[in-house]
Amino acid sequence: MSLKKPLKNQKSIFRFAPLVTTILFLGPILAGLSGTLFPAFGFIPDIGEESISLAPWKELIAIPGIVDSIQLSFFTGVITTAISLTVVIIFFAGWQNTKLFFYAQRFLSPLLSVPHVTIALGLAFLLTPSGWIVRLISPWATGFIRPPDIIILQDAEGLSLIFGLVIKEIPFLFLMTMAAINQVNVKANCNIARTLGYRPVMAWLKTVLPLIYPQIRLPIFAVIAYSSSTVDVAMVLGPTTPPTLAVQLVKWFYDPDINMHYIASAGALVQLLIVIIAIIFWRFCEFILFNLGNKTLNKGSRGRSDAHFRIFAAIALLTGFCFALLSLLGMALWSLTISWRFPSSFPESLSISTWIDRIIQLESAFLNTLSVGLLSTFISLIMVISCLESEANSEHKVSNRFRLLIYLPLLVPQIAFLFGTQIFFIIMGVDGSWLAVAFCHFIFVLPYVFLSLEETYRSLDDRYRRIAICLGSSYFKFMLRIKLPLLLKPILIAFAVGFAVSVSLYLPTLFAGAGRFETLTTEAVSLAASGNRRIIGTYALMQMLLPFIAFLLATNITKLIYGQQYKKTTFNDQP
Amino acid sequence: MKIKKNFYQFIIPFLLIFCITGQKEIHSQSWDQTLNSSKGQIVYWNAWGGDERTNSYIKWAGEQVKSRFGITVRHVKLTDTAQAVTRVIAEKAAGKHTGGSIDLIWINGENFATMKRNKLLYGPWTSNAPNYQLVDTINKKTTTIDFSVPVEGLEAPWGMAQLVFMYDSKSVSDPPKTVKELLEWSTKNKGRFTYPQPPNFLGTTFLKQVLIELIDDTSLLQKKVNPKTFVKVTTPLWDYLDIIHPKLWRSGKIFPQNGPAQHPLMDDGEIDISLSFEPSEASSLIAKGTLPNTIRTFVLKGGTVGNTSFLAIPFNSKSRQGAMVLANFLLSPEAQARKQDPEYWGNTTVLDLNKLSPHEVSWFTNIDYGVATLRPEELGNTLLEPHASWVSALEKGWLQRYSAGK
Numbered sequence: 001m002s003l004k005k006p007l008k009n010q011k012s013i014f015r016f017a018p019l020v021t022t023i024l025f026l027g028p029i030l031a032g033l034s035g036t037l038f039p040a041f042g043f044i045p046d047i048g049e050e051s052i053s054l055a056p057w058k059e060l061i062a063i064p065g066i067v068d069s070i071q072l073s074f075f076t077g078v079i080t081t082a083i084s085l086t087v088v089i090i091f092f093a094g095w096q097n098t099k100l101f102f103y104a105q106r107f108l109s110p111l112l113s114v115p116h117v118t119i120a121l122g123l124a125f126l127l128t129p130s131g132w133i134v135r136l137i138s139p140w141a142t143g144f145i146r147p148p149d150i151i152i153l154q155d156a157e158g159l160s161l162i163f164g165l166v167i168k169e170i171p172f173l174f175l176m177t178m179a180a181i182n183q184v185n186v187k188a189n190c191n192i193a194r195t196l197g198y199r200p201v202m203a204w205l206k207t208v209l210p211l212i213y214p215q216i217r218l219p220i221f222a223v224i225a226y227s228s229s230t231v232d233v234a235m236v237l238g239p240t241t242p243p244t245l246a247v248q249l250v251k252w253f254y255d256p257d258i259n260m261h262y263i264a265s266a267g268a269l270v271q272l273l274i275v276i277i278a279i280i281f282w283r284f285c286e287f288i289l290f291n292l293g294n295k296t297l298n299k300g301s302r303g304r305s306d307a308h309f310r311i312f313a314a315i316a317l318l319t320g321f322c323f324a325l326l327s328l329l330g331m332a333l334w335s336l337t338i339s340w341r342f343p344s345s346f347p348e349s350l351s352i353s354t355w356i357d358r359i360i361q362l363e364s365a366f367l368n369t370l371s372v373g374l375l376s377t378f379i380s381l382i383m384v385i386s387c388l389e390s391e392a393n394s395e396h397k398v399s400n401r402f403r404l405l406i407y408l409p410l411l412v413p414q415i416a417f418l419f420g421t422q423i424f425f426i427i428m429g430v431d432g433s434w435l436a437v438a439f440c441h442f443i444f445v446l447p448y449v450f451l452s453l454e455e456t457y458r459s460l461d462d463r464y465r466r467i468a469i470c471l472g473s474s475y476f477k478f479m480l481r482i483k484l485p486l487l488l489k490p491i492l493i494a495f496a497v498g499f500a501v502s503v504s505l506y507l508p509t510l511f512a513g514a515g516r517f518e519t520l521t522t523e524a525v526s527l528a529a530s531g532n533r534r535i536i537g538t539y540a541l542m543q544m545l546l547p548f549i550a551f552l553l554a555t556n557i558t559k560l561i562y563g564q565q566y567k568k569t570t571f572n573d574q575p
Numbered sequence: 576m577k578i579k580k581n582f583y584q585f586i587i588p589f590l591l592i593f594c595i596t597g598q599k600e601i602h603s604q605s606w607d608q609t610l611n612s613s614k615g616q617i618v619y620w621n622a623w624g625g626d627e628r629t630n631s632y633i634k635w636a637g638e639q640v641k642s643r644f645g646i647t648v649r650h651v652k653l654t655d656t657a658q659a660v661t662r663v664i665a666e667k668a669a670g671k672h673t674g675g676s677i678d679l680i681w682i683n684g685e686n687f688a689t690m691k692r693n694k695l696l697y698g699p700w701t702s703n704a705p706n707y708q709l710v711d712t713i714n715k716k717t718t719t720i721d722f723s724v725p726v727e728g729l730e731a732p733w734g735m736a737q738l739v740f741m742y743d744s745k746s747v748s749d750p751p752k753t754v755k756e757l758l759e760w761s762t763k764n765k766g767r768f769t770y771p772q773p774p775n776f777l778g779t780t781f782l783k784q785v786l787i788e789l790i791d792d793t794s795l796l797q798k799k800v801n802p803k804t805f806v807k808v809t810t811p812l813w814d815y816l817d818i819i820h821p822k823l824w825r826s827g828k829i830f831p832q833n834g835p836a837q838h839p840l841m842d843d844g845e846i847d848i849s850l851s852f853e854p855s856e857a858s859s860l861i862a863k864g865t866l867p868n869t870i871r872t873f874v875l876k877g878g879t880v881g882n883t884s885f886l887a888i889p890f891n892s893k894s895r896q897g898a899m900v901l902a903n904f905l906l907s908p909e910a911q912a913r914k915q916d917p918e919y920w921g922n923t924t925v926l927d928l929n930k931l932s933p934h935e936v937s938w939f940t941n942i943d944y945g946v947a948t949l950r951p952e953e954l955g956n957t958l959l960e961p962h963a964s965w966v967s968a969l970e971k972g973w974l975q976r977y978s979a980g981k
Contacts, residue, residue: 129845149766149845151826515659526625526654
């Protein structure tokens with residue numbers, strides 16, 4: 001007894017971690033939402049409006065093209081998610097445990113760390129009628145000496161926007177599915193189904209998908225929310241007459257006419273509604289597909305030849321990957337270009353002058369990005385480990401409600417609460433400060449760190465703890481000497497994931513930073529409109545390199561510290 | 576924690592007293608005093624940051640005032656100047672009457688009118704700045720009247736701007752001389768002209784240019800918009816746009832988002848004619864390799880719209896002395912000459928060269944304007960900007976008609 005008591009006290013410091021996390025998290029989101037809700041009904045004290053009215057809503061409805069904007073946002077969200085998920089699911093069904101699958105896993109993960117807008121910027125150059133693809137085949141194949149005047153990019157239907165988003169969401173859903181599937185014995189399930197005569201794809205869809213789908217549902221919702229409310233990607237690839245709702249909202253929030261703020265706030269609530277309706281719509285489609293699936297499941301149809309499905313998924317995945325790769329390559333080339341005119345396939349001359357010209361301006365953006373990323377990720381990591389440790393010390397697993405809370409920043413469209421959060425920061429007198437930006441980043445970084453670490457953390461064998469304590473180790477000694485070192489690699493990878501997220505954040509940096517805090521991403525977006533690809537190229541490359549280096553360090557640092565021994569102790573699980 | 580709280584409770588009243596007394600003094604401060612108190616201040620200069628040439632110039636200016644006056648300049652790069660206005664509004668809404676986050680704004684037109692109307696500006700202060708005496712307020716009328724709103728010392732003129740057209744002489748042999756000719760040219764050369772999407776200021780300026788040329792009574796433009804007759808008097812403009820839009824680049828369904836976004840289109844040969852607010856922009860872009868060396872500049876027969884851009888200080892600026900010293904430096908012959916040089920920027924000076932010493936004048940006369948720049952005398956008439964109220968009326972009209980992508 002006397003031995004156990006101090007142990008409990010030591011552990012109990014983690015007990016409040018979930019509560020503290022929730023408050024740190026929910027506080028700004030709720031404050032932000034209320035800061036959006038009140039102005040939406042015409043209520044901003046201090047500017048003289050203190051009555052509640054529906055006027056902002058009436059004006060919102062009267063804005064030309066508003067219905068198009070709303071439709072565009074809704075369909076972009078749903079269609080992007082549907083395409084990305086279909087490709088990922090069929091690819092898993094058709095190719096799991098093959099060499100191609102192994103390569104896909106290997107090459108898609110780094111893509112996840114590249115910010116959305118970096119890919120979007122590269123894609124813009126790739127796809128435009130005067131872009132790289134047309135240049136490569138002109139004039140010998142097309143006869144074009146001058147670029148054709150056709151609409152490919154920024155089309156009114158938002159197809160190029162959807163394409164850009166799909167390229168980035170496939171790796172995300174791929175890795176989320178990967179994480180979920182580790183808990184299912186795929187081989188056994190599929191083998192049984194195969195021996196019963198099911199085709200490979202059908203076997204997977206019928207025996208594995210139902211088991212993993214509930215676990216990837218939240219990531220799917222996050223994709224819906226992100227795609228329908230993204231600002232930076234839509235500013236680059238989305239249409240302009242009219243743009244998506246989120247892009248409109250940012251413009252209105254920055255309109256000198258105060259009246260527009262009320263309208264923007266009302267619009268921000270509409271954006272929230274769009275996401276909610278899109279998710280409900282998705283659930284509805286799920287329900288229908290589930291019933292249809294049940295019928296085919298009971299009917300026991302074994303499926304016909306499924307080769308074309310497999311090939312479709314492989315081609316789709318590969319195409320997306322190639323486009324992403326070419327986008328990044330194009331940007332890298334542009335950063336070294338002086339002039340590169342249509343229809344030349346490659347730059348006429350290369351030089352590092354753009355880099356030299358920009359180096360000082362790049363430096364401050366680079367340092368800001370680095371410092372905010374490191375701090376916000378570090379705090380997130382401490383909170384996540386504390387939460388997971390508190391869970392490990394208690395009898396029950398983290399509740400579903402807590403998981404939903406963790407996901408909240410990914411499900412609520414950023415624009416819906418960030419303006420309100422900004423007012424909150426101004427009142428506190430910290431707006432525009434480095435700390436405010438880091439705190440805002442923390443809200444968005446934490447969920448990803450949690451998602452990345454949660455499974456591995458839980459799966460660590462509890463016998464390590466028991467043995468350590470039997471041998472007389474204190475709880476802290478066990479944590480510092482055994483548990484954390486054993487989990488070092490997944491912890492570092494979670495850190496790299498969080499850091500990559502921080503690098504890519506646009507809207508939170510813009511609002512919390514009062515528009516005056518420059519990171520690589522805010523700079524890249526503000527320069528994107530100017531279309532100078534040389535400079536955009538330098539920022540894009542830096543945006544890409546930072547997370548890449550983080551991942552490189554994360555995967556190799558353990559080897560450096562522990563040498564080969566590390567590998568043996570962690571993965572030698574045989575009794 | 577407790578000690579800290581008590582400390583603040585103790586110190587805040589004192590700080591407030593300092594703030595109040597400090598504020599009272601400022602109006603009577605001599606320039607020397609301003610210089611003294613500006614030392615060590617950090618000036619947050621909010622300026623549109625979408626063009627790397629202006630950004631480098633701002634960086635240069637920051638380095639100069641750092642070494643000469645010990646003032647640190649931080650360029651806050653805006654994608655739209657309205658962002659800064661919003662910010663000051665938000666600060667006022669939050670009750671932040673001192674220690675604001677913006678010290679200097681590059682501003683004009685509608686944004687200035689909004690800030691002046693809502694009393695969001697500090698001043699009048701420009702006459703305290705020694706170099707303001709060198710400004711040509713007589714021949715360059717737009718330095719005292721900003722989009723028909725009197726400046727009244729609330730903002731310091733910084734640069735002159737005039738609408739010019741760039742064209743690729745490889746494909747355009749005889750550039751149009753009126754907006755009507757531009758329409759004819761566009762009809763013959765479908766997809767080779769476009770303009771930045773309003774409410775971008777350059778796009779709105781194009782609308783004004785067309786309106787000035789087509790409206791029956793131009794004197795209406797110098798008065799406040801009359802909402803009752805607005806549709807009627809602007810009908811020629813909308814008719815013109817209805818005809819020209821299908822002939823524009825991407826059939827008028829997509830527009831470049833700002834001025835610089837036209838440059839890659841010119842460079843790639845997607846379009847042949849584009850707009851600029853700086854007569855020497857083409858030359859400096861050619862020198863950088865951003866545009867082919869076949870690009871030239873032209874203006875219209877009856878003149879083109881011109882204005883002045885200014886520097887203003889928000890009412891709650893934290894470092895207003897620093898901002899004033901910076902503004903004064905930006906008005907110096909040295910800074911203005913560099914600004915006019917296309918190698919660095921290429922923006923026409925607001926100064927009256929007759930007020931400068933011969934040595935200073937030589938800085939201006941020695942500038943190499945480059946192949947594509949029209950000389951000041953070739954620029955023709957400068958047409959006055961319409962009253963600031965026309966901006967939002969025209970923008971609204973445009974958005975209503977064309978933003979829903981017909």
